[in-house]
Amino acid sequence: MKFITSLALLATATTITASPVQKIFNLVSSGASDESRNGLYLSTQHEDPLNSKAVFREKSDAADFYFVNGTVRWDAPNGAPYAIALISGSNVQGDVGISVSPTTGSEGFSLTSGKELKTDNGDFGGWLVCPGDGDVQGLFYENSSVGDDVPQGCETVQLDAVYKTSS
Numbered sequence: 001m002k003f004i005t006s007l008a009l010l011a012t013a014t015t016i017t018a019s020p021v022q023k024i025f026n027l028v029s030s031g032a033s034d035e036s037r038n039g040l041y042l043s044t045q046h047e048d049p050l051n052s053k054a055v056f057r058e059k060s061d062a063a064d065f066y067f068v069n070g071t072v073r074w075d076a077p078n079g080a081p082y083a084i085a086l087i088s089g090s091n092v093q094g095d096v097g098i099s100v101s102p103t104t105g106s107e108g109f110s111l112t113s114g115k116e117l118k119t120d121n122g123d124f125g126g127w128l129v130c131p132g133d134g135d136v137q138g139l140f141y142e143n144s145s146v147g148d149d150v151p152q153g154c155e156t157v158q159l160d161a162v163y164k165t166s167s
């Protein structure tokens, strides 16, 4: 009997491993010349009940993202769906918000074959890591219709999707 139980457990474990990969991913910075700005995990910083800022934190505090129709979603702890938005403004250093959807999420996001997060927004000139509020590093985007100089204190980075494996 014990043997059969073990087999059953083994079968269950195998089924879990073989089930389709959940399309949940973390977004991780790479490509900065300042090594301390690579390998940072995108997370959220509360601003008000509807809006959060996009900031980088440790892996243990990473936000779990998923795609819906070209928007990048994140579920708040209370289950509300938030979405990443390129906030329109007049600075080269554009703000990135993570706000309650569907009102504010930007569309047109996709992953390249290298799993880099891109957007088809024509103003998008790349992702920036810049000092944020307090001692966190914030995520911003370069608005190329305003300029193409990397703002002081910022660095251009890639955001790479790292899919979470079931464990």
Ligand SMILES: *[C@@H]1O[C@H](CO)[C@@H](O)[C@H](O)[C@H]1NC(C)=O
Pocket (backbone or CB within 6 Å): 068, 069
């Ligand atoms: C995604 O887009 C399709 C086609 O426009 C639409 O029918 C569907 O409801 C959308 N899904 C969500 C979750 O918004």
Ligand SMILES: *[C@@H]1O[C@H](CO)[C@@H](O)[C@H](O)[C@H]1NC(C)=O
Pocket (backbone or CB within 6 Å): 086, 087, 088, 089, 090, 091, 094, 121, 123, 124, 143, 144, 145, 146
């Ligand atoms: C970029 O800047 C222009 C000019 O200020 C602005 O109209 C546009 O909305 C900005 N782009 C984005 C994606 O916000």
